[in-house]
Amino acid sequence: MLYHLLYPLKEYFLLFNVFKYITFRTIYAAVTAGGLTFFLGPWFIRKMRQLQMGQVIRDDGPERHLEKAGTPSMGGILIVGSIAVSTLLWADLANLYIWTSLFILLAFAAIGLYDDLAKIRKGNSRGLPGKWKLFWQSLAVAAALAMLFWKSPYDPTLNLPFFKNIHPDLGTLYILFAVLVVVGSSNAVNLTDGLDGLAIGPFIIAASVYVLFSYLTGHKGLASYLQIPYIPGAGEIAVFCGAMVGAGLGFLWYNAHPAEIFMGDVGSLSLGGALGIVAVITKQEILLALVGGVFVAEALSVMLQVGYFKATGGKRIFRMAPLHHHFELKDIPEPKVIVRFWIVSVLLGLLAVSTLKLR
Ligand code: 57M
Numbered sequence: 001m002l003y004h005l006l007y008p009l010k011e012y013f014l015l016f017n018v019f020k021y022i023t024f025r026t027i028y029a030a031v032t033a034g035g036l037t038f039f040l041g042p043w044f045i046r047k048m049r050q051l052q053m054g055q056v057i058r059d060d061g062p063e064r065h066l067e068k069a070g071t072p073s074m075g076g077i078l079i080v081g082s083i084a085v086s087t088l089l090w091a092d093l094a095n096l097y098i099w100t101s102l103f104i105l106l107a108f109a110a111i112g113l114y115d116d117l118a119k120i121r122k123g124n125s126r127g128l129p130g131k132w133k134l135f136w137q138s139l140a141v142a143a144a145l146a147m148l149f150w151k152s153p154y155d156p157t158l159n160l161p162f163f164k165n166i167h168p169d170l171g172t173l174y175i176l177f178a179v180l181v182v183v184g185s186s187n188a189v190n191l192t193d194g195l196d197g198l199a200i201g202p203f204i205i206a207a208s209v210y211v212l213f214s215y216l217t218g219h220k221g222l223a224s225y226l227q228i229p230y231i232p233g234a235g236e237i238a239v240f241c242g243a244m245v246g247a248g249l250g251f252l253w254y255n256a257h258p259a260e261i262f263m264g265d266v267g268s269l270s271l272g273g274a275l276g277i278v279a280v281i282t283k284q285e286i287l288l289a290l291v292g293g294v295f296v297a298e299a300l301s302v303m304l305q306v307g308y309f310k311a312t313g314g315k316r317i318f319r320m321a322p323l324h325h326h327f328e329l330k331d332i333p334e335p336k337v338i339v340r341f342w343i344v345s346v347l348l349g350l351l352a353v354s355t356l357k358l359r
Helices: 002-011 014-020 022-050 063-068 076-090 096-122 130-149 173-192 200-217 220-226 234-255 264-281 287-291 293-311 323-329 334-354
Strands: none
Touching (some): 022 076, 200 264, 287 334
16 A cells, blocks of 8 residues: 555655565565564453453363463464555555455455354364365365466466476366465464464464565566566565564564464464465465475374374374474473474575575
């Protein structure tokens, strides 16, 4: 909005020319979203306490979690609200990619919110049944893809990190693949969100990497120099990613161990979905598996554990899945598990950035 209101004023004050630059608007989108979550955080936490929106804790998990009972949840409302307000302020609102990303963020937040409220209403950890969650998520992604590909044809080829000359062509199956990327990313972040700061840390790092990739993808000269796809208009997604980084940092202030608030499904589903749609828009879908390697590892640990458990009639690979429970049950202190997962995320993020040159 500020872009539309203030950039034309450059005719009178040259200073307003600065609103043209994606880099400038990305930084201020991050600062705005960070400021919003940071300053509204204490009020929001109080409000959630008053409304008794506290977390219901499962009694079959690691014992340490029982003392977290009653921690206010649904911090995702604050994160998503801050991202949306900041993006609306700083992005070019004539850009279709911005609206598609906001749509996925808000649609997935609505699904998560319904789930969170159902859990609180029922007083247990069973919210919206899994298959319904998947159905609504897939429907939202299908709508987003229709928005994206209504007028312009989609590119069914994939870009592989480290291999610049290999571009598998999925044909029409690409649509199914794109749905899988967004829904899979959403659920993987959700599975990771089980220790203080465990999901938001790697999320901030992944969103930062996509700030860079979306900026480069929208820049004709840099994209051709780096031999990545050039997608006109995709650079604006950097502003959205910047808002995600800022809101994530502001939330981490309160979610850092010992957490004063959890993000809830309203946060984890929407943030994961948003990362997924950004990966689809920038044509860096496979890169997401590398950038979000921690999320992938958590999701894989669940698949392996459940598969093995069923196949062997009750035997386990990990002490408990998702993976973070395994380390907790090995008596590694929670902050140590969290920080180690962050370290792995930073390294994976750097590896992802290195693919710009190593190809
Ligand atoms: C949600 N949610 C946390 C909080 C957060 C298929 C199955 C493996 C699914 C999995 C599952 O349900 N995972 C998704 C994980 C919960 O956090 C809430 O949920 C939101 C995110 N959706 O924002 O609102 C708890 O996590 C802790 N937490 C923190 N700090 C945070 O910042 O400490 C969360 C955020 C919170 C809090 O304690 O209450 C969760 O873990 O419930 N299921 C499981 O994870 C279960 N695993 C399992 O059953 N494994 C089996 C195999 C055979 C399937 C096995 O390995 O034996 C375990 N989950 C729990 N207890 N809690 C089982 C035991």
